[in-house]
Amino acid sequence: MNPTLDKLLGGKQGAIGLALLAALILVVFPLALDAFRLNMVGKYLTYAFVAVGLVLCWGYGGILSLGQGIFFGLGGYCMAMFLKLEASDPERTKIQSTPGIPDFMDWNQITELPLLWEPFHSLSFTLIAVVVVPVLLALVIGIAMFKRRVGDVYFSIVTQAIALILTVLIIGQQGLTGGVNGITDLRTLKGWDIRSDEAKLILYFVSAALLIGCILIARFIIASKLGRLLLAMRDKEERVRFSGYDVASFKIFVFCVGAAFAGIGGAMFTLQVGFMSPSFVGIVPSIEMVIFAAVGGRLSLLGAVYGALLVNFGKTYFSESFPELWLYLMGGLFIVVVMYFPNGLAGLWDSHGKRCLARLRRKPQVLVTPPPAVIATGKRPTPELETTP
Amino acid sequence: MNSPAGFQAAKPVLAIEGLTVSFDGFKAVNDLNLYVDRNEVHVVIGPNGAGKTTVLDLICGKTRATAGSIDFDGRELTKMREYDIVRAGVGRKFQNPSIYENLTVFENLEMSYPAGRKVFGALFFKRTQEVIERVEQVAQEIMLGDHLHRQAELLSHGQKQWLEIGMLLMQDPQLLMLDEPVAGMSVSERVATADLLNRISQGRSVLVIEHDMEFVKSIAHRVTVLHQGKVLAEGSMEAVQSNPKVIEVYLGH
Numbered sequence: 294m295n296p297t298l299d300k301l302l303g304g305k306q307g308a309i310g311l312a313l314l315a316a317l318i319l320v321v322f323p324l325a326l327d328a329f330r331l332n333m334v335g336k337y338l339t340y341a342f343v344a345v346g347l348v349l350c351w352g353y354g355g356i357l358s359l360g361q362g363i364f365f366g367l368g369g370y371c372m373a374m375f376l377k378l379e380a381s382d383p384e385r386t387k388i389q390s391t392p393g394i395p396d397f398m399d400w401n402q403i404t405e406l407p408l409l410w411e412p413f414h415s416l417s418f419t420l421i422a423v424v425v426v427p428v429l430l431a432l433v434i435g436i437a438m439f440k441r442r443v444g445d446v447y448f449s450i451v452t453q454a455i456a457l458i459l460t461v462l463i464i465g466q467q468g469l470t471g472g473v474n475g476i477t478d479l480r481t482l483k484g485w486d487i488r489s490d491e492a493k494l495i496l497y498f499v500s501a502a503l504l505i506g507c508i509l510i511a512r513f514i515i516a517s518k519l520g521r522l523l524l525a526m527r528d529k530e531e532r533v534r535f536s537g538y539d540v541a542s543f544k545i546f547v548f549c550v551g552a553a554f555a556g557i558g559g560a561m562f563t564l565q566v567g568f569m570s571p572s573f574v575g576i577v578p579s580i581e582m583v584i585f586a587a588v589g590g591r592l593s594l595l596g597a598v599y600g601a602l603l604v605n606f607g608k609t610y611f612s613e614s615f616p617e618l619w620l621y622l623m624g625g626l627f628i629v630v631v632m633y634f635p636n637g638l639a640g641l642w643d644s645h646g647k648r649c650l651a652r653l654r655r656k657p658q659v660l661v662t663p664p665p666a667v668i669a670t671g672k673r674p675t676p677e678l679e680t681t682p
Numbered sequence: 683m684n685s686p687a688g689f690q691a692a693k694p695v696l697a698i699e700g701l702t703v704s705f706d707g708f709k710a711v712n713d714l715n716l717y718v719d720r721n722e723v724h725v726v727i728g729p730n731g732a733g734k735t736t737v738l739d740l741i742c743g744k745t746r747a748t749a750g751s752i753d754f755d756g757r758e759l760t761k762m763r764e765y766d767i768v769r770a771g772v773g774r775k776f777q778n779p780s781i782y783e784n785l786t787v788f789e790n791l792e793m794s795y796p797a798g799r800k801v802f803g804a805l806f807f808k809r810t811q812e813v814i815e816r817v818e819q820v821a822q823e824i825m826l827g828d829h830l831h832r833q834a835e836l837l838s839h840g841q842k843q844w845l846e847i848g849m850l851l852m853q854d855p856q857l858l859m860l861d862e863p864v865a866g867m868s869v870s871e872r873v874a875t876a877d878l879l880n881r882i883s884q885g886r887s888v889l890v891i892e893h894d895m896e897f898v899k900s901i902a903h904r905v906t907v908l909h910q911g912k913v914l915a916e917g918s919m920e921a922v923q924s925n926p927k928v929i930e931v932y933l934g935h
């Protein structure tokens with residue numbers, strides 16, 4: 294196989310895993326679920342973008358960001374600003390005291406579109422901003438933190454603080470951001486009604502395809518020398534530094550990639566759900582996203598997607614039946630996973646699933662072979678997880 | 683400087699002058715002067731806590747000097763960033779073998795290959811024939827030619843030390859600094875390491891910290907004895923060994 298293609302697919306095992314996931318989200322879900330449920334899965338998949346980014350930053354880069362909601366929110370708000378402007382044309386808003394500006398601005402006695410909003414008349418600008426705005430903020434945070442070599446825990450706390458500050462800012466600047474309600478009542482994208490079932494189906498597929506694209510990019514990074522450097526840094530950061538590498542630049546890079554993925558996820562969220570609000574930016578959603586990655590397995594890109602899906606199915610089920618219990622359950626789940634299954638579902642699969650599969654094949658003389666060329670697959674099961682038949 | 687060309691050739695590759703570092707008032711290195719010549723194997727010995735490791739930390743930028751200068755081939759290291767110091771040609775082995783345990787010998791060496799050192803370089807780095815040949819050549823040199831695909835954590839302690847030396851050789855540094863390279867090695871491994879050092883010191887300078895006197899004898903061109911952050915004595919191994927001050931503070935017990 295072409296080496297680049299091989300890198301992207303992550304070897305034979307990686308290709309099979311990815312094909313299964315693609316089949317599940319591109320074929321099984323659309324066939325099996327009704328429009329409402331499918332839209333819900335589409336929403337979960339937008340969180341999976343963040344979880345995949347967290348596998349890169351946290352699993353590989355060793356940097357635990359507890360503020361990924363920031364980037365998800367920024368991407369989502371960029372998209373929402375564009376859609377809101379389109380929904381606020383002078384014709385439709387003629388009863389306002391200032392027609393042509395978003396309704397919440399009018400309610401806040403704003404008489405002119407703020408400068409910040411102007412460029413969001415352009416779809417191309419918006420699509421670029423969805424990625425670039427989160428990346429720029431990640432770059433600033435990354436440079437400020439990693440060049441100064443702040444500790445891991447300190448970094449996590451600072452990302453939380455930024456998530457909190459951003460939430461407070463969004464809520465406070467009601468006239469500019471729609472405040473606590475967020476930006477709602479989004480209707481069309483270049484005249485195409487995003488609320489129709491058909492549009493939702495198409496957006497679901499776009500979102501799923503983008504997610505697979507992000508997984509491929511992440512695989513490429515992990516399989517490259519940069520991916521190996523990240524693992525090496527987690528093991529012996531000093532050795533990497535004194536081998537002539539600028540350790541901070543690699544951390545900044547994966548943090549920015551994670552932010553870009555989160556931004557795309559946020560934009561797809563806005564498109565599919567039809568609004569964006571500060572409740573997706575703050576501390577709680579940011580921590581939830583870490584839980585998705587932890588449950589899936591923080592070293593497994595595909596695991597992150599399954600983690601996001603499963604935890605959200607659970608959340609929907611439980612918060613419909615026992616809403617007050619969910620938060621405790623989620624906390625408990627996180628503790629159990631971190632303490633007993635540090636490699637999450639992917640780790641369980643590596644240690645048990647494969648063995649069961651081999652047994653099912655009923656060929657007792659065939660032992661479970663250790664994964665060939667773990668390097669090439671970019672997925673390195675930790676030694677204690679390796680299957681010993 | 684207007685020194686004549688002939689003098690230039692004899693100029694030391696590394697010139698440490700007036701170097702001082704103070705940890706909360708405690709001067710671990712105190713007004714130190716130390717010179718390493720081209721193609722020289724220079725060994726630093728001294729009792730525990732004399733400041734030997736700290737000197738290496740200062741040279742490679744891990745610790746920042748309170749005062750003094752470190753001139754490496756015309757460049758002032760005290761103000762350079764760690765990775766720039768490495769890229770300028772200074773390689774450093776740590777006191778405890780510091781290798782990537784989860785990677786194979788091949789990958790450990792490849793990691794130190796001086797290409798793909800920046801973000802996008804690393805992203806698109808390709809394992810070319812040139813890289814493979816260089817890795818194999820260095821692996822041969824450090825006696826790990828038959829273990830290329832072994833996971834590094836499965837190597838013996840001595841082999842790990844060699845692997846780390848090999849990782850430095852990948853960068854072909856002008857100055858190689860080794861902190862206790864034979865600590866924990868068997869006698870035969872020590873002999874092999876001495877041969878290795880004598881081979882790899884061709885065409886480069888080596889600064890070694892060691893406690894093992896037999897080993898020091900077999901490699902050193904010049905020995906500096908460090909005591910309480912200062913130079914106590916300097917010269918050939920014989921001269922140093924018969925120096926009464928050195929015997930008193932270090933060799934005597």
Ligand SMILES: Nc1ncnc2c1ncn2[C@@H]1O[C@H](COP(=O)(O)OP(=O)(O)OP(=O)(O)O)[C@@H](O)[C@H]1O
Nearest residue numbers: 705708710728729730731732733734735736737777
């Ligand atoms: N970062 C630091 N902060 C405070 N004190 C330090 C620091 N680094 C070293 N020291 C102190 O400086 C002194 C010199 O330490 P150093 O490690 O350089 O000794 P050494 O000569 O390498 O000894 P050994 O032979 O045991 O390796 C010691 O007393 C040590 O405690």
Ligand SMILES: [Mg+2]
Nearest residue numbers: 734735736777
């Ligand atoms: Mg020491």
